[in-house]
Amino acid sequence: MRDEIDPIQPPPDPTPPRLPGRVVLRPEPEDVYTSLMADMCAHAVGCVRAFGDFHLALSGGSTPLPLYRQLMTDPMARGFPWARTHLWIVDERRVPFEDERSNFGQIRDLLVEHSGIPAEQVHPIRATEPDADLAYERELRETLAWREKGHDRLDFVLLGMGADAHTASLFPRSPALDAGPDRLVVFNAGPRVTPPDRVTMTYRLLNASRFIAVLAVGASKRDTLARVAARSAPAADLPILGIEPLGGELRWYLDFAACAP
Ligand code: 6PG
Numbered sequence: 001m002r003d004e005i006d007p008i009q010p011p012p013d014p015t016p017p018r019l020p021g022r023v024v025l026r027p028e029p030e031d032v033y034t035s036l037m038a039d040m041c042a043h044a045v046g047c048v049r050a051f052g053d054f055h056l057a058l059s060g061g062s063t064p065l066p067l068y069r070q071l072m073t074d075p076m077a078r079g080f081p082w083a084r085t086h087l088w089i090v091d092e093r094r095v096p097f098e099d100e101r102s103n104f105g106q107i108r109d110l111l112v113e114h115s116g117i118p119a120e121q122v123h124p125i126r127a128t129e130p131d132a133d134l135a136y137e138r139e140l141r142e143t144l145a146w147r148e149k150g151h152d153r154l155d156f157v158l159l160g161m162g163a164d165a166h167t168a169s170l171f172p173r174s175p176a177l178d179a180g181p182d183r184l185v186v187f188n189a190g191p192r193v194t195p196p197d198r199v200t201m202t203y204r205l206l207n208a209s210r211f212i213a214v215l216a217v218g219a220s221k222r223d224t225l226a227r228v229a230a231r232s233a234p235a236a237d238l239p240i241l242g243i244e245p246l247g248g249e250l251r252w253y254l255d256f257a258a259c260a261p
Contacts, residue, residue, distance in 0.1 A: 014259035017229035021250030029217040029255050033067045036253045047155045048081045057088040060103025061160040068110040082115040091169035091200035092125035127199045136185045154209040161216050165238035169198035172237045203242050210248045221258040
């Protein structure tokens with residue numbers, strides 16, 4: 001009789017999708033955030049030890065918000081070297097910081113105000129100003145120039161991914177994809193860009209980073225991740241495929257729900 005009873009089997013773990021770079025796959029979003037937080041802390045401490053400071057670029061969107069909260073509250077993140085961190089913004093909407101769509105506005109409220117990071121090391125994009133792109137590019141070049149040649153790049157970039165596979169504010173077939181080899185930050189606008197207009201770091205700057213983390217959790221990311229893993233279209237249509245670090249590391253942070261069973 002015993003043999004007739006079907007044991008209740010947990011569903012099998014999903015297979016990690018074949019994405020470019022390494023994949024960190026965890027059961028629940030909380031596990032993903034904790035892994036990412038631990039890697040971020042380790043990199044921050046390592047960079048401060050090696051270079052004296054840490055250049056971190058953060059994205060907006062809803063997915064990373066729990067991570068930003070956790071960074072401020074989790075005892076495991078207590079050793080994060082905020083006093084030595086420069087905080088940059090990957091992309092920004094052309095709205096004032098007080099607008100709820102402002103990436104910096106959210107990051108400031110959740111993180112900057114509680115981190116103790118020195119004000120002169122916080123680098124928001126003043127996206128409503130007419131020369132916001134060139135001004136941010138200048139600020140990046142001047143600040144990174146304090147580093148020895150070869151080390152003058154961002155240390156850790158956190159990216160998200162939209163349903164159309166955009167990352168940062170690099171939307172499919174949008175002008176910012178063709179920013180050219182010299183531009184670090186550009187405006188992005190027009191019919192291909194989800195409003196409001198944007199300012200965004202370019203492939204050139206992002207791909208030069210020492211470490212690129214892509215965070216995608218939840219079932220709403222599943223189809224897009226599958227298309228990216230299958231390389232079902234060129235990078236012009238799936239812009240996250242244009243993320244190809246030159247000498248750095250690319251690591252994806254995914255939960256089971258984001259992956260096909
Ligand atoms: C932004 C972003 C963008 C974001 C993706 C994913 O400002 O919108 O920087 O690239 O990471 O759109 O957004 P969600 O996390 O909300 O899904």
